[in-house]
Amino acid sequence: MSHVIRDLPAALPVPDSGIASSPLLDLPGGTKVVLFAMDQGQEISPHAAPFPAQILLLEGRLEVLIGDAWNGVAPHEGLELPAGLPHGVKALAPSHFLLTMLRGAGQPADRPAAGAAVKPPRSVASPVLQHWMDQHDEALRRLDRMEGGIGKEDWTTVGEVARWLYDELKAHNEAEERCLFPLMDPFFGGQHGPTDCMRDEHRLLWDSTLQLQQELEARPGGSPRAGTLALSIVGNLRAHIDKENQVLYPMAERILTPDQLRQLEQAYAAG
Ligand SMILES: [Fe+2]
Ligand SMILES: [Fe+2]
Structure with a gap:
């Protein structure tokens, strides 16, 4: 689509007793983002897909089937749909949601080993976005x-990485929030859109990396809680980075004007 949408729900009205959808992004690497509008009582019947997907509810109320369990979803909440598990959607109220299909993400839990050849597509031109990638x-x-440290109960390594994440990655997250997200916010029409989800995830990550450091200071020999915290950080941060690399940054380059992209560079340079 060549035009800029300022308000996602207004761009696709909910049809009476029906379902409407509109593709927003279709990237060469296989990531596709589709906006759905569903009237109350409408359903997408259960089906499985060979790739992972994510649902982000913008407004309304949904029940989402994952495997054999139905999950209630409130506005501004998201759900991960793992590859291979049946999923379906019921609208309990007129609803708008974004479905992100990570068709290039391969099989779940089969991340390539470090150094393996598979890499996410590089589809950004902005030097700041490239630097952040x-x-x-x-x-x-x-x-x-x-992850290796958790497996070997090497808590020194786990603690070192937690410290690095808290010190270095927090600065990176803060730069995203200072320089990029305010330029993208108007696109989501005041809704709790993808930029607000990224802000929420940043706070969750800062909180859990701080808690992990404190836990390892109190118990340098490790603990079940340290293991749980570390595993959640590994999973949440990988997913966060995938969303930014595959969806948010390419979206930024599509929706921001050349002038706004220059503002991004200037804001980052100004520190
Ligand atoms: Fe981020
Ligand atoms: Fe980031």
Whole structure:
């Protein structure tokens, strides 16, 4: 689509007793984002897909089937739909949601080993966004180390990575919030859109990396809680980085004007 949408729900009215959808993004690497509008009582019947997907409810109320369990979803909440598990959607109220299909993400839990050839597509031109994607790569390497440390109960390594994440990655997150997100916010029409979800995830990550450091200071020999915290950080941060690399940054380059992209560079340079 070549035009800019300022208000996603207004761009696709909910049809009477029906379902409407409109593709927003279809990237060469296989990531597709589709806006859905569903009237109350409408259903998408259960089906499985060979790739993972995510649902983000903008407004309304949904029940989403994952495997054999129905999950209530409130506005501004998201759900991960793992590859291979049946999923379906029921609208309990007139609803708008974004469905992100990560068709290039391969099989779940089969991340390539560190150094393997599979890489997410690089589809950004902005030097700042490219720099941040390089920082994501560095974070992913550290997460691989953290995951290895959890497996070997090497709490020194886990603690080192937690400290790095809290010190270095927090600065990266803050730069995103300062320089990029305010330029994208108007696109989501005042709704709790993808930029607000990323802000929420940043706070969750800061909180859990701080808690993990404190837990390891109190119990340097490790604990079940340290293991749980570290595993949640590995999973949540990998998913966060995938969303930014595959959806948010490419979306930024599509919706921001050349002038706004220059503002992004200037804001980042100004520190
Ligand atoms: Fe982020
Ligand atoms: Fe980021």
